[in-house]
Amino acid sequence: MPVFTESAASTRELRVLPSFAPPLPRLNAPFSQQNQPDRYEVVVVGAGPAGLMLNLLLARYGLSDESLLCVDAKPGTLKSGQADGLQPRTLEVFKTLGLADEILTDGCHMEEVAFWNPSANAEEVIERTAIVPDVAVPARYRHEVTIHQGRIERILETDLLRYSSRGIQRNSRLVHVAIDEAADAEFPVVAELETNGQRRTVRSKYLVGADGAHSVVRRCMGLQLVGESLDHIWGVVDLVVDTDFPDIRRRCAIHSPAGSVMVIPRERIATGDYLTRLYVQVPEDAVPEDGVNEDVQKPVDEAAAKMDARARRSKVTLESIFQHAADAFQPYYIKPRKGGAVDWWAAYQIGQRVSDRFTVKDSKGIERVFIVGDACHTHSPKAGQGMNVSMMDSYNLAWKLAYVINGLTPTISPIPDPILATYHSERHTIAKQLIEFDRAFSSMFSGKIGSADDGVTGLTHDQFLQVFSTGNGFTSGCGIEYPASLIVQQHQEQQSHQTSDTTVSTAATSTTLPLTPASANPIYGTDYLNGILRPGRRLLNVTYKRHADGNRRNLHDDIPSTGRFRLLVLTSTDLLDPTGISATTLRALGSAVLPKYPASVIEQIVIHPRLAREFFTWRDTPDELKQYSEMRFYSGYELEDVYGVYGVDPAQGAMAVVRPDGYVGTVAALGDVWRVDGFLGGCLVRV
Amino acid sequence: MPVFTESAASTRELRVLPSFAPPLPRLNAPFSQQNQPDRYEVVVVGAGPAGLMLNLLLARYGLSDESLLCVDAKPGTLKSGQADGLQPRTLEVFKTLGLADEILTDGCHMEEVAFWNPSANAEEVIERTAIVPDVAVPARYRHEVTIHQGRIERILETDLLRYSSRGIQRNSRLVHVAIDEAADAEFPVVAELETNGQRRTVRSKYLVGADGAHSVVRRCMGLQLVGESLDHIWGVVDLVVDTDFPDIRRRCAIHSPAGSVMVIPRERIATGDYLTRLYVQVPEDAVPEDGVNEDVQKPVDEAAAKMDARARRSKVTLESIFQHAADAFQPYYIKPRKGGAVDWWAAYQIGQRVSDRFTVKDSKGIERVFIVGDACHTHSPKAGQGMNVSMMDSYNLAWKLAYVINGLTPTISPIPDPILATYHSERHTIAKQLIEFDRAFSSMFSGKIGSADDGVTGLTHDQFLQVFSTGNGFTSGCGIEYPASLIVQQHQEQQSHQTSDTTVSTAATSTTLPLTPASANPIYGTDYLNGILRPGRRLLNVTYKRHADGNRRNLHDDIPSTGRFRLLVLTSTDLLDPTGISATTLRALGSAVLPKYPASVIEQIVIHPRLAREFFTWRDTPDELKQYSEMRFYSGYELEDVYGVYGVDPAQGAMAVVRPDGYVGTVAALGDVWRVDGFLGGCLVRV
Structure with missing residues (x-):
């Protein structure tokens, strides 16, 4: 191509960099440390998965290194973490952060679970009784991924360094934290840190303890872990195995006469070998080898039992774990492939505990200190929940904190920060469910299958399979539902827009809505796990085809984790009628609702059902549609029946507000812009 | 989880790093500069897409910074490149390098093309006559992606720095290159470089000119660009547009009475805006405004015409390009969205030229100097081929060069490096096809649609659409076919294995093949574009389900660009019969063929059709299957009809050898291990 003349703008060179997440607008005055040394808006203690996730999100939302400090007691970036499993919902979140690719490419996909139980054929000892999908609920990724927590x-820290030049401040231990409003009411949280032996005091508006099961933050704040420890002892080992067991690359629940084993296939490592994780039940000393159930023999005195368990725990060795595994795998052999094949091993007792509070308020009722992750809840690892629930704590908290700090939330008396208050109500609910599920699942798993006198549950294989499958909504992370609150508006509350303290000013526009406000729930169906729109639940991904360019896209790619609210408008079939309810609603939203809120904080996604005419152009739709949604306007019937998935009648349409974390906040009838505006007005200041 | 004891191996910390591509084994002595300063095995001149691709591949294959030097005349990493399009085949290759994710996430997917032509309705002026898929052939990604060449x-350079600490040596200009065997026959290529004004001479075994259309390497080697320049003048501009044209986000071919425009939608930029590229035909001065065809008026004397064109080119301005675009878009308006919306613009004339040779030999007939990319071929940009064909030149050359350097290829007299010789024969073939296609496509595109007296082609819209669609196999990169050679063994050649100089030693194994060697082509069908196995064509991706863990996978993820050969075995339905042809073949391959070649250089992928029993385990298949293919053994019927796609009869099975660049080298009947071994023996040394 013999170009003879060319001219390039300097901006063009910027096109070569990776995309950055756009920061949130800040309505409060910019923060600077200039006159207030060692004062931060947020201090995060701990840089495990929960702390890193929180720090990364806050940095992406626009908090600078002057505003945000994250400390960690350990010297380096590499952690010998125990967790290895990412649930479908966590994968969805990583995808919306643009961080899923390496995990999906290099991690081990667990797509199937095999169940092995005692065989009627004595020679076989055990037999495979079922293979089922590992994830039984709709999700963007219908599998788990296992990969090293480190x-x-x-991955989180590498991305953090694109937004923060400091990154994590290492070798920095939290010594003490307290709330002291007397000296400085704006920065009431006082943390004493020790960095490389040097002590210093930092003050902050907010402090988050992501400092693990032995949280100093939790202890200093006087929060209590409530719960109990059970006495089943398990060994866990990561290794490269040599075995003739047929399902070694599937997740397996093996209930053998000699004990229980769970197989977790893991990622391929640099040698080209594949890791396997084994959870191996260590039989109780008190249990005779003939298989009489251990629980029958359990001492009545719980305290004595715990002392006893502790003594037995100390006897667990790697060799004993292998021996128990070998017994349970009979007639198949299993052993470490060769010297050095063992990565890591540990022994533990199952215990479930949860903190009574996740937040601490100052004297004015403002939430000042938060705990996330293992600091809030501890439980057994076998359901693969820990790292996931921990990161999701941070995912829930981060946008709320950023909105308050940036001055994007309104204050509604008498609660100073009503949105921040939902962190405890939402995540404590989930933690309690987690603990309950884990208690049931662990007990079941430690029990024996097919032994009629099993004191724990008398569980049959079918019952176990049933619990496994029904628990999938919870364990996948896709079925959780946050309780009603300011940011989860259930329709049955019949909140009346007439009594709302927010109103739509239609005077500013020539559009007059001919609609009588309708507060009836526009959604039919109750199968929320399969996508029916439901406030408090995450919006299920769908695929749809874009009007502007015919691209086939995933809805989740239109709700990236950039901290924005999304207004989802499913028009009715009358979209091409300029006086119809669809066009009228889009004009009202574009002229009277969206302009009221801070620029760029609400993104509108519009979907249409099959219309009377297949081909139409922007000429045939309201100008406001192209203005706000040129690249977020889709047909919802060509690739997938979006209306059916979400429970929306194409003849009626519907609207939904989706929170920055991807959970539905409210649904409204098409035309009910009052409800949408009322909900948004509770979450966002108007400008 | 109250862990009381844990133990981690030091290797565990390694698990946190991104995956590295494993280097190729090296049978030649390791290379060191210790006693030979400024001597390299390979010098690459130029770090555009072609040079970077070559350098990255060689570094991944294991060439160290001591062995490999890449220089570039420019000072920085940012380039103001003109290319913006990645074809489906290029996307497939980037995926096999693990480098597709950012491109797919942030690039603009072109899924549809709209054709606009003069309207019968005078008020409309132009009308959309068709929307068709942009990519009409099967491919892993059925769309193009547009994104800034820089x-x-x-992306290539960032990845290179994971394998090379030096990376690209910048500010280093090639002054001269020559072959001089007299002073040093092992390092006969003498390059004079100038780095920051300092001259130095480096010697190398091989030198590759990736130094663009004005290649110094090509000039010094006396290679000639052959071809012609046409006199159509086009302007190209990248900008953020303001328009009411309905298809501005689709690729468009607009033939208006006022001229031709091609619209190329581009990626979203940091402002949230989307770029658009416009190719705008600049009408010939000699053409009156009434639309009389320019070719009728063309001066007869070609040299005079070129002089004339050059004069006219110099008058092209950004403003004139916008004016011509505005005319062609009538009745729609189009303009830059606001000040500073123009990224880059240029004017050019269409020309197609190709070098007569891509390689230069020394006096012994050894290929020593190569040219790749724009140094080999120049053509118009509108078919979006340039950057793609250039990188594919390097993709073709890299593994051949690495194999020769590492001592992995056998020498078959009289040709010293028969595999290296295929670089010219394969890529020159493609370059000639490219030039021919581009000449036809460009002429057509510059012509007018619907004007019966069009002197170029007298083209109707239907004819244009036809050429566009049939050209898709070529333009997508998915339909190219390399000619027969040592590494492309066509079946119709009826190469007889009896006369082959390679034999299978079955004495080393207890397996006796009950098969009479069959050289008949086991593949039925000829629709190679749709996947039928064909030597010389790239292996089409399929999805299949893995035996070991039930994972749904893409075959292309099992043929990453790590420089390995792949042996694809499609068993027949008799796999579970220990004496059947499938089991016998797998045993023969595992015991007598695969062990003969350097370790890890051949990877075996095994696919089976629906068998008599759905459930079976490793007990039911030959030990060699699990030994070589535990994690590469698939069912080929559950997700996709792999046998149908590839043209293999499930009752018969088949085998194929896939080259390191993903092209099929040979196909063989199941059981015909002689053919497979003979082919491999031509490509690889035996150990």
Whole structure:
């Protein structure tokens, strides 16, 4: 191509960099440390998955290194973490952060679970009784991924360094934290840190303890872990195995006469070998080898039992774990492939505990200190929940904190920060469910299948399978539902827009809505797990085809984790009628609702059902549609029946507000812009 | 989880790093500069897409910074490149390098093309006559992606720095290159470089000119660009547009009475805006405004015409390009969205030229100097081929060069490096096809649609659409076919294995093949574009389900660009019969063929059709299957009809050898291990 003349703008060179997440607008005055040394808006203690996730999100939302400090007691970036599993919902979140690719490419996909139980054929000892999908609920990724926790942390930290020049401040231990409003009411949280032996005091508006099961923050704040420890002892080992067991690359629940084993296939490592994780039940000393159930023999005195368990725990060795595994795998052999094949091993007792409070308020009722992750809840690892629930704590908290700090939320008396208050109500609910699920699942798993006198549950294989499958909504992270609150508006509350303290000013526009406000729930169906729109639940991904360019896209790619609210408008079939309810609603939203809120904080996604005419152009739709949604306007019937998935009648349409974390906040009838505006007005200041 | 004891191996910390591509084994002595300063095995001149791709591949294959030097005349990493399009085949290759994710996430997917032509309705002026898929052939990604060339270069260079501490040596200009065997026959290529004004001479075994259209390497080697320049003048501009044209986000071919425009939608930039590229035909001065065809008026004397064109080119301005675009878009308006919306613009004339040779030999007939990319071929940009064909030149050359350097290829007299010789024969073939296609496509595109007296082609819209669609196999990169050679063994050649100089030693194994060697082509069908196995064509991706863990996978993820050969075995339905042809073949391959070649250089992928029993385990298949293919053994019927796609009869099975660049080298009947071994023996040394 013999170009003879060309001219390039300097901006063009910027096109070569990776995309950055756009920061949130800040309505409060910019923060600077200039006159207030060692004062931060947020201090995060701990840089495990929960702390890193929180720090990364806050940095992406626009908090600078002057505003945000994250400390960690350990010297380096590499962690010998125990977790290895990412649930479908966590994968969805990583995808919306643009961080899923390495995990999906290099991690081990667990797509199937095999169940092995005692065989009627004595020679076989055990037999495969079922293979079922590992994830039974709709999700963007219908599988789990296993991969080293340290790798997740490294991925988060690498991305953090694109937004923060300091990154994590290492070798920095939290010594003490307290709330002291007397000296400085704006920065009431006082943290004493020790960095490389040097002590210093930092003050902050907010402090988050992501400092693990032995949280100093939790202890200093006087929060209590409530719960109990059970006495089942398990060994866990990561290794490269040599075995003739047929399902070694599937997740397996093996209930053998000699004990229980769970197989977790893991990622391929640099040698080209594949790791396997084994959870191996260590039989109780008190249980005779003939298989009489251990629980029958359990001492009545719980305290004595715990002392006893502790003594037995100390006897667990790697060799004993292998021996128990070998017994349970009979007639198949299993052993470490060769010297050095063992990565890591540990022994533990199952215990479930949860903190009574996740937040601490100052004297004015403002939430000042938060705990996330293992600092809030501890439980057994076998359901693969820990790292996931921990990161999701941070994912829930981060946008709320950023909105308050940036001055984007309105204050509604008498609660100073009503949105921040939902962190405890939402995540404590989930933590309690987690603990309950884990208690049931662990007990079941430690029990024996097919032994009629099993004191724990008398569980049959079918019952176990049933619990496994029904628990999938919870364990996948896709079925959780946050309780009603300011930011989860259930329709049955019949909140009346007439009594709302927010109103739509239609005077500013020539559009007059011919609609009588309708507060009836526009959604039909109750199968929320399969996508029916439901406030408090995450919006299920769908695929749809874009009007502007015919691209086939995933809805989740239109709700990236950039801290924005999304207004989802599913028009009715009358879209091409300029006086119809669809066009009228789009004009009202574009002229009277969206302009009221801070620029760029609400993104509108519009979907249409099959219309009378297949081909139409922007000429045939309201100008406001192209203005706000040129690249977010889709047909919802060509690739997938979006209306059916979400429970929306194409003849009626519907609207939904989706929170920055991807959970539905409210649904409204098409035309009910009052409800939408009322909900948004509770979450966002108007400008 | 109250862990009381844990133990981690030091290797565990390694698990947190991104995956590295494993280097190729090296049978030649390791290379060191210790006693031979400024001597390299390979010098690459130029770090555009072609040079970076070559350098990255060689570094991944294991060439160290001591062995490999890449220089570039420019000072920085950012390039103001003109290319913006990645074809489906190029996307497939980037995926096999693990480098597709950012491109797919942030690039603009072109899924549809709209054709606009003169309207019968005078008020409309132009009308959309068709929307068709942009990519009409099967491919892993059925769309193109547009994204800034500088970003592609940055992605390649970022990855290069994981394998090379030096990276690209910048500010280093090639002054002269020559072959001089007299002074040093092992390092006969003498390059004179100038780095920051300092001259030095480096010697190398091989030198590759990736130094663009004005290649110094090509000039010094006396290679000639052959071809012609046409006199159509086009302007090209990248900008953020303001328009009411309905298809501005689709690729468009607009033939208006006022001239031709091609619209190329581009990626979203940091402002949230989307770029658009416009190719705008600049009408010939000699053409009156009434639309009389320019070719009728063309001066007869070609030299005079070129002089004339050059004069006219110099008058092209950005403003004139916008004016011509505005005319062609009538009745729609189009303009830059606001000040500073123009990224880059240029004017050019269409020309197609190709070098007569891509390689230069020394006196012994050894290929020593190569040219790749724009140094070999120049053509118009509108078919979006340039950057793609250039990188594919390097993709073709890299593994051949690495194999020769590492001592992995056998020498078959009289040709010293028969595999290296295929670089010219394969890529020159493609370059000639490219030039021919581009000449036809460009002429057509510059012509007018619907004007019966069009002197170029007298083209109707239907004819244009036809050429566009049939050209898609070529333009997508998915339909190219390399000619027969040592590494492309066509079946119709009826190469007889009896006369082959390679034999299978079955004495080393207890397996006796009950098969009479069959050289008949086991593949039925000829629709190679749709996947039918064909030597010389790239292996089409399929999805299949893995035996070991039930994972749904893409075959292309099992043929990453790590420089390995792949042996694809499609068993027949008799796999579970220990004496059947499938089991016998797998045993023969595992015991007598695969062990003969350097370790890890051949990877075996095994696919089976629906068998008599759905459930079976490793007990039911030969030990060699699990030994070589535990994690590469698939069912080929559950997700996709792999046998149908590839043209293999499930009752018969088949085998194929896939080259390191993903092209099929040979196909063989199941059981015909002689053919497979003979082919491999031509490509690889035996150990």
